[in-house]
Amino acid sequence: MTSADRVAEAAGIVLAGGRSTRMGTPKAALEWHGSTLLARITGLLGRTVAGPVVVARAPGQVLPALPGAVEVVDDPTPGQGPMHGIASGLDAVGERAPRAFVCSTDLPLLHPAYIRAVLARLGDGVDVVMPQVHGHPQPLAAGYRTAVAAHLHELIAAGRTRPARDLTQLRVVRPGEDELLTDPALATADPQLDSVRNVNRPEEYRELRDRPAPEVTVLTGDGPVRVRAATRGAAAAAVGAIVPDPEGPLVPGDVLDLRPSLT
Template sequence: MNASAGIVLAGGRSSRMGTAKAALEWHGSTLLRHVTGVVGRAVEGPVIVVRAHGQELPELDPRVVLCDDVEEGRGPMEGLAVGLAAAAEHSETAFVCSTDLPFLHAAFVRAVLRGFEPDAKTPDAERPEVVLPFVHGYRQPMAAGYRTDLAPQITKLLDADRRRPAHLFEECNVRQLDDAELLSDPRLASVDPNLDSVINVNEPDEYREARSRPAPEIVVERYGVLATSGGGRGPRKVRAATIASAAEQVGLAFDGHIVAALNGDQIRGDGMVPLMPGDTVSFISADAGG
C-alpha cells in the first residue's frame, strides 16, 4: 500500500465568485474535471472528490471516487478528514488540493509527494506526516501532501472546534518545501518554473485573467495512416488543453478510432484528459492495430 492517492476538495458555492468553482468552464472542460484529471495523472492510487451534502458536480471521469462531508459547516478540514479516511484504504499518503488551481501541474504533485520518501538522516519518529509547500511566501495547505492515517487526528481537532490547518501542523511532523527546494526537481523547474501550480482563483477577475491565458503548448505526433492528416508528417506544436482538442488541432477526431499515447502511456477513449506544458501526444489509428 505504497501508492499515493489524490484528494480534491470540491468546495461549495463561492460568495466572492458568485457560483460554484467546480463548474467553472476551463478550455472546454470544467475546473473540477481539469484538476481531478491532473491529479489523476500524477498519482497511482484513486482520485477522491469530497463534496458538500447535496452538492451537484459537473461530469467527472467515472473512476473518480465521490465522498460527502460527514458534517456541514466545518470548512476544508472536514473535507480533509473525510478524504484521508477514504484514501487510507488504498494508500499511506495523499496529495490534497482545492478545485481552484487551474495551473496545477502533475510535476508539482509528484515533487510534493516525493517529500515523503525516506531519508536515512531522519529518524522514523521524525518522518514527515505533512509535506507542506511554502511558495510565494505563503503556506499552501490546499496543495500539500498528507499521511492518510491523520484522519482520526483531524476529526478530533474538528470536534474540539479547532478547524484550521495550522492547528494540525502544531501537532504533527511537517516537512516544509520552499520555492528553491521544489525547483530543485529538474522536471518541475522545466515545466512550471514560476510555480504557477499554487495560483488559485477566488475572485471573478482572477478567474477571467486565468482563463484568458492560452492553452498549454504541447507536441502532437501522428503515426501510420494518420501521419498525413492535418498538414503533413512530423511533430507539430499546438495549443490544447485536452486530448480531444489536440486531435482537433491537427485535423483528427478523437472518436474511438484513435489511440492516444500520452508521453508514452496509452490512454483510450477519454478525450477530456487534461494536457499540461511539456506533454507529447501521439495519435495512432486503433483500426489499424497501431
C-alpha cells in the same frame, strides 16, 4: 503518460465543497478550455497518482461530469473550513493508499510535476508536506499521510480547523520555493510555481482563463505538430483526429501520440 509513470501508493483528493462566496458561482463547474475546473483537476490527479482519486463535496452538491473512475464522498459538515473535507477524503482512501495529494478544485495551472515533487517529500517520518509558496502556506496543494485522518478528527472535535495553523502535533515539513525548484522536472515545467495559483474571485478566474492554452506536441503520421490545447480532444481536433477521453487534461510540454499503429 502510462500507468507505470504514476506515483505508486498515492491517492488524490480534491476539495469541492466550499461555498464559493467570493466567486459568486460554484467554482467546480467553471468552464476551462472546453472542460470544467473540477474535471481538469481530477483528470490531472488521475494521470499522476496510481491510487484512487476522490472528490469531497457538500452533501447533495451537484458536480459537473467527472472521469468515470473518480469517487465522490460527502463532507458531513460543509462550510466549516477545509479540515473537514481533508479528513473525509483521507478516510475514503486510507485503506488503499498510505499518502495522498490534497488540493482544492480551483488550481487550473496545477502541474503533475508539482504533485510529484510534493509527494516525493512525504517520506518516512513525515506526516504532512505543506509547501510555503508565494508567501503563504499551501495546505490545499499539499501531501498528507492518510493515517493522520484520526488526528484531524480530534482537532475538528476540539474546534481547531485551520490546517495551516493547527497541525502542530504532526510532523510537518514546509519546503519553500527554492527547495521545491531543486526538482529539475518541476523547475522546467513550472518555474513560477503557478501550480498553486487559485481562483477565488471572478477577476482571478478571468486572468488565468484568458491565458493561451498549453503548448503541446501532437505526433502524427506526417510528423510532429505543435498546438495549443488544454485537453486531449482539443489537441486531436487541431490535427483532424478523434481520441478517447477527450476531456483528459494536458499541460505544457505534453506529447500526444496519434501516429497510426504499425500492428
